[in-house]
Amino acid sequence: MTKGVDVDLEDVWIRFGDFVAVREANVNIKGGEFFSFLGPSGCGKTTILRSVSGFLEPSQGRVKIGGKDMAGIGPNKRPTALIFQNLALFPLMKVWENITFSLEVKGVGKAERRKRADELLDMIALSDQGDKLPSELSGGQKQRVAIARALCAEPDVLLLDEPLSALDLKLRQHMRTELREIQQRVGITFIYITHDQGEALTMSDNVAVMRAGVIDQIASGHTVYNDPATPFVASFVGENNVFRGTIKSIDGDMALVSTNRTGELLSRIATSARGKLNVGDSAMMFIRPEACNIAEDVSPAANRFSAMVKHEEFEGQIYNVFLEGSEGKEIKMSLVNIGKQRASAEGSNLTLEYEAKQAVVLPAGELASE
Amino acid sequence: MRAENVFLKIMLWAYLVIFFGYLLGPLIVMSITAFNSPSFPKMTPWECLTFEWFDVLANDTRILNGIENSLIIGVGTVILSVIMGLAAALLLTQIWPKLRATYYTVVIAPILIPGVVLGISTLVFWDRISVMLGMSTGSILHNGIFLTILGQSTFIASYCMLVFVARLQRFDTGLTEAALDLGATHVQAFWKILLPFMKPAIGSAAVLAFLASFENYNTTTFTFGKFPTLTIELAQKVRYGINPSISSLAFIIIALTIFGALIHEVYRRRQQLALANGAPVSAVSGGLQLPRMLRGNPAAIILILLALGGFSTIWFAQTYSPDVCKMDVREQKRLIQEERIRAIREQRQLELQQKQQQGSGASGGSTTAPSATQSPGQGAFGNVFKPGNLDRSTTEPKADKPAQSPGKGAFGDVFAPNNLDKAAPKEE
Numbered sequence: 001m002t003k004g005v006d007v008d009l010e011d012v013w014i015r016f017g018d019f020v021a022v023r024e025a026n027v028n029i030k031g032g033e034f035f036s037f038l039g040p041s042g043c044g045k046t047t048i049l050r051s052v053s054g055f056l057e058p059s060q061g062r063v064k065i066g067g068k069d070m071a072g073i074g075p076n077k078r079p080t081a082l083i084f085q086n087l088a089l090f091p092l093m094k095v096w097e098n099i100t101f102s103l104e105v106k107g108v109g110k111a112e113r114r115k116r117a118d119e120l121l122d123m124i125a126l127s128d129q130g131d132k133l134p135s136e137l138s139g140g141q142k143q144r145v146a147i148a149r150a151l152c153a154e155p156d157v158l159l160l161d162e163p164l165s166a167l168d169l170k171l172r173q174h175m176r177t178e179l180r181e182i183q184q185r186v187g188i189t190f191i192y193i194t195h196d197q198g199e200a201l202t203m204s205d206n207v208a209v210m211r212a213g214v215i216d217q218i219a220s221g222h223t224v225y226n227d228p229a230t231p232f233v234a235s236f237v238g239e240n241n242v243f244r245g246t247i248k249s250i251d252g253d254m255a256l257v258s259t260n261r262t263g264e265l266l267s268r269i270a271t272s273a274r275g276k277l278n279v280g281d282s283a284m285m286f287i288r289p290e291a292c293n294i295a296e297d298v299s300p301a302a303n304r305f306s307a308m309v310k311h312e313e314f315e316g317q318i319y320n321v322f323l324e325g326s327e328g329k330e331i332k333m334s335l336v337n338i339g340k341q342r343a344s345a346e347g348s349n350l351t352l353e354y355e356a357k358q359a360v361v362l363p364a365g366e367l368a369s370e
Numbered sequence: 371m372r373a374e375n376v377f378l379k380i381m382l383w384a385y386l387v388i389f390f391g392y393l394l395g396p397l398i399v400m401s402i403t404a405f406n407s408p409s410f411p412k413m414t415p416w417e418c419l420t421f422e423w424f425d426v427l428a429n430d431t432r433i434l435n436g437i438e439n440s441l442i443i444g445v446g447t448v449i450l451s452v453i454m455g456l457a458a459a460l461l462l463t464q465i466w467p468k469l470r471a472t473y474y475t476v477v478i479a480p481i482l483i484p485g486v487v488l489g490i491s492t493l494v495f496w497d498r499i500s501v502m503l504g505m506s507t508g509s510i511l512h513n514g515i516f517l518t519i520l521g522q523s524t525f526i527a528s529y530c531m532l533v534f535v536a537r538l539q540r541f542d543t544g545l546t547e548a549a550l551d552l553g554a555t556h557v558q559a560f561w562k563i564l565l566p567f568m569k570p571a572i573g574s575a576a577v578l579a580f581l582a583s584f585e586n587y588n589t590t591t592f593t594f595g596k597f598p599t600l601t602i603e604l605a606q607k608v609r610y611g612i613n614p615s616i617s618s619l620a621f622i623i624i625a626l627t628i629f630g631a632l633i634h635e636v637y638r639r640r641q642q643l644a645l646a647n648g649a650p651v652s653a654v655s656g657g658l659q660l661p662r663m664l665r666g667n668p669a670a671i672i673l674i675l676l677a678l679g680g681f682s683t684i685w686f687a688q689t690y691s692p693d694v695c696k697m698d699v700r701e702q703k704r705l706i707q708e709e710r711i712r713a714i715r716e717q718r719q720l721e722l723q724q725k726q727q728q729g730s731g732a733s734g735g736s737t738t739a740p741s742a743t744q745s746p747g748q749g750a751f752g753n754v755f756k757p758g759n760l761d762r763s764t765t766e767p768k769a770d771k772p773a774q775s776p777g778k779g780a781f782g783d784v785f786a787p788n789n790l791d792k793a794a795p796k797e798e
Contacts, residue, residue, distance in 0.1 A: 053551060076550045088548040092566045102552040105562070153552050 004032035004189035005066035005079070005156040007052060012061035014047050021047040023213045025061070029191060029206075034183050036192040036200040038224075039210030040236065040368065045193045046085075048210075049159050052191065053082045065157060081150035082159040086166070087142055089134040095145055096121065096130035102153035120148040140171045147182065157189045164199060176202050197237045201225065209233045211366070217272075227360065229272040234286045234360065236368035241292075241331045243285040244364065247277055255361050256302060257285045261325070266302035267359035282364040287354050289320070292333040295353035303359075306351040307331055323350065397624055404617035407696055411614045418695035424622075426615040433619065436603035439515065440584050443599060446519035447526055447583035448576045454523060455530025455575055456568065459538055462531070478532075480525035489592030492521035514595025521593040526582045530575040537571035625680075632673055 007029040014022040022044045029035045037045040050056040051063055054075035063070045070078060081102075089098050096117035097104070103113045114130075121127050124144035126137075134142055143163060150158055160179075164172045180203045183190045194200050200207045201221040208218045209232070217229035228234035235242060245259035250269070255277060258264050267285045269277055277283060295304050307323035310330060314320075318334045325331040333352060403411035407418040427433060458477045465473050480488065500511035510516050541564065549559040587601040594602050604616060 055547060055550075074550070075547070076553050076555060080551070082548070082551045084544050084548060086542070086544060088542060088544040090545060090548070090563060101549065101554070101562075105549075105552065105554040105558045149552070 004030075004187060006031050006064070007035075007157055007189060007191065008062075008064040008067075009048070009052075010062045010064065012048070012051065012058045012063065014044070014051060014056065015059040021213055022051075022058075025215055027208060027215065027218060029189060031066075031189055032187050033205045034180065034190045034192065034203055036194060036204040036207045037210055038194055038197055038200040038207050038237070041195055042212075043210040044213040045210050046161055049082070049161055049191065049193050052157070053080050053159050054078045079156035080159055081153045081155035081157075083146050083150050083161065083163045085161045085163065087146040087163065089142060089146060089149070091134055093133075094130065095126070095132050095134060095137065098134060098145060099130075099149045099152050101149065116152065120152055123151075124148045139167050140175065143167065143175060144178075147179070151182075151186060155188065157191060158183075160190065160192045162193055162195065164194075165196070172199075179203060201237075209237060211236070211368075226358075227271050228286070228362070229270065231284045231286075231362050231365040231367050234270075234284075234362060239289055239332060240286045241289065241325070242329070242367065243287070243325075245283060245285065247279050247281050247283050247361075250277065250279060254356065255283070257283055257361055259285065262305040262307070263300075264302060265305060265359070266356040267361040268357050270360045270362050273362050277361070277363060283361050284364050284367075285359060285361045287359045289332040289334040290318075290336075291354045291358040292331075292352045293354065294333075294335070295351040297353075298351040301353070303356045304351055304353045306349050309346055309348055309350050311346060321350075323352070397620075400617050401621045401624060403614050404621040406614065407699070409613050411612060411617045417699045420696075423614040423618040426613065427618050430615060432598075432603050432607075433600070433615075436598055436600035439594075439597045440600040443515055443518050443522070443590075443597075444580045444583040446515065447522045448579045450519060450523040451526040451530045451579040451583075452572060452575050454527035455579075456534050456572070458527065458531040459534035462535060463538055463543075478528055481528045483525070485525065485586065485588035486592070488524050489521055489589040492517055492524065492589070493592050496520070512595065514593060514597035517593035517595060518590050518597070518599070521589045522583050522586050525589070526579045529582060530579055533571050533575040533578060534568065537568055541567055629676065632676070636673060 007027075009025045009027040012022060012025040013020065025048060027035075037048060039045045047056065051058050052065070052070075054070065054073060054077075057071065065079060075082075090101065093101070096114060099117045099120050100108070100113040103116060108116075117130055118127070121130050124147065126141055126144060126148075129137065129141065134145065137145065146163065164175050164179075167175060176199055179190075179192075183203075192200070192203065201224075204221055206218060207221050207224050209216045209224060209229075211230075211232045217224055217233050219227075219229075224233060224237050228237065231242070234240050243257065243259040243262060243265065245257045245265075248256040248258040248264060250256075253269055253274070254266060255269050256264055256266055265285060267287075298304070298306075307325065310322045310324055312319060312321050314337075317337050319337060321333045321335065323331040323333065331352075399413050400411070402413045404423055405419055405421070406412055406416060407420040407422070462470065462474060462477070496511045496517055500507075500509055503511075505511055545563050545567075546559045549563045550556070554562065584599075585601060586599075587605060590599050590602060591605075598606070604619075607616065
């Protein structure tokens with residue numbers, strides 16, 4: 001099978017009338033990479049995908065696949081295959097005909113197509129389902145048929161538009177692993193669109209986080225999670241507690257933030273904000289729920305703060321403790337369930353501590369709406 | 371509460387009866403007249419069961435020719451309208467959104483324009499074209515079939531378009547995109563994805579187009595030229611008086627329609643049933659399997675009964691002769707007529723007698739006797755002017771009959787066949 005090729009977006013703008021769907025996108029996706037676009041719905045990620053697959057020409061800028069400018073080349077001439085959000089299996093064709101449609105339109109004979117279909121059906125573990133209609137398959141099976149159909153076209157780039165969103169949780173988790181496995185086996189470039197950060201983080205080599213047509217950050221899942229570039233990324237990817245305030249002092253990578261409610265807290269400055277934050281700037285500090293812990297030592301320190309416990313949730317492997325925070329928002333703390341009884345009573349005050357390196361401070365900006 | 375329910379139920383049934391009566395009544399009446407013997411389509415009085423009107427129909431070359439023309443034009447219209455309708459519907463989904471409303475109005479307009487106008491304009495337009503091209507009057511542009519197909523298609527294509535638009539709204543354009551993405555050309559995507567999806571709609575549109583073409587009169591009346599369709603022929607016939615052979619044609623059409631609808635329904639139900647039971651579609655869409663079909667399917671049984679009924683009717687028609695019955699009816703009619711004449715005459719005599727009695731009472735008894743003796747002759751003479759003579763079939767000899775009143779029954783038969791029917795068997 002063909003090795004994956006690079007996909008490059010160079011200064012891509014896509015406008016619909018006055019509406020700017022995608023603003024100045026510059027992305028370099030390496031061959032054989034599993035790359036995700038992550039963002040809330042309506043952020044322009046599907047629009048980017050359509051411009052790569054050729055259903056849409058960018059208003060400005062260039063899309064290159066394998067170094068070749070794709071301007072004016074239709075979707076049927078591009079080395080891409082798209083897996084649609086609703087899968088778009090042909091309802092009137094049998095499963096094997098669906099899978100080998102790309103061969104049929106090339107004029108490949110029926111016997112050969114059948115043979116190829118059986119190979120692919122083997123690969124997706126649906127060997128004896130070839131003569132069914134798509135409507136007779138379950139959600140996960142349809143999903144795999146759609147993947148097989150796309151792979152049958154032997155694309156250099158496989159584009160996936162939220163293909164797992166219609167599946168239930170268990171199946172979704174299973175398909176994540178399976179997709180990743182398939183990608184590693186065939187070795188082609190996967191471009192994956194999702195609004196589910198869990199999907200993006202588990203499968204991708206690199207993630208682009210998008211907000212309202214703008215790409216906020218392109219980095220590995222690790223980096224996006226631990227070192228967000230903007231408040232939006234910090235609040236959109238995973239859960240985060242936000243503390244607003246101003247910078248009181250800066251010491252190398254660390255900054256002391258005077259928060260509006262919880263006093264002065266120490267935090268690491270995000271990589272993207274280094275050198276840009278000055279004393280007195282309004283800032284946002286983020287502490288992940290799992291970075292918080294109940295403090296043994298309750299004496300005041302720059303990495304401790306206290307708050308009133310409002311309520312508690314049991315989620316199986318973790319307890320979520322919600323504490324009263326600023327601006328009506330609750331501070332969430334996640335404690336791993338290691339068999340202890342819960343450590344706090346509702347209404348009591350609790351002192352929390354955190355590792356200052358795990359907190360991150362950014363210039364104040366837009367947050368993801370929940 | 372319960373009484374109210376009963377009342378509602380009764381109202382519902384009454385409504386249903388009225389509704390279906392209104393809907394189907396004329397058709398039933400027309401079907402019955404096809405089997406009644408009077409030469410004007412009548413349901414009452416029922417005279418004789420007869421199949422002669424089907425014979426008359428089968429021997430009517432004008433009707434047969436009309437049916438043939440209608441079929442040719444119907445097929446042509448179906449082909450043209452379905453293609454144009456599909457194209458129009460596709461364009462509607464592709465056209466610039468701003469233009470869509472305008473475009474829709476334009477393509478839907480032919481439905482709103484009177485058929486007469488369409489007919490005239492078709493005629494005029496193609497005549498102009500033909501003149502411009504310098505073609506003779508015998509050219510294809512003046513051919514009735516050509517013009518009728520074009521004329522009818524102008525508005526039938528709009529009907530077809532509505533059918534297609536309804537189906538297209540349920541089409542997932544993602545399917546076309548998927549096909550393109552997998553390397554299909556636009557043409558391939560159309561043939562392999564969109565057209566198979568549109569197949570049911572194409573079927574319905576074709577049926578609709580055919581029926582609309584078959585029953586069209588007001589457009590066709592301007593364009594048919596030398597090729598009158600069935601509707602044209604029927605209209606021309608009605609102008610000179612109709613006979614029940616038209617009812618028999620109607621009966622055939624109704625029967626075919628019901629039969630077709632039943633077959634379709636049975637097929638559809640069968641498919642749904644099988645699908646609901648989880649059978650693969652490929653197995654369901656196969657040929658009819660008669661034995662299994664009969665097992666749990668009342669509609670199929672009805673169908674077979676209907677077919678049997680049809681065959682037995684044909685057999686009955688060939689063996690049964692309505693002549694005896696017709697003679698009886700003729701005899702009865704004659705008797706009724708004579709009864710009426712006699713009654714009139716008696717009444718007349720009675721009146722005369724009363725007059726004479728009154729007259730004798732006024733002017734003296736001497737005149738009474740002569741007038742009484744004159745009365746038979748006077749009655750015979752007077753009958754010529756009687757209202758009873760206005761009846762067409764009461765001809766001169768009958769008017770004379772009262773004079774020969776003693777032998778009336780015996781002699782009347784001699785005259786009756788001459789008066790009523792050429793085919794009277796008694797003369798042979």
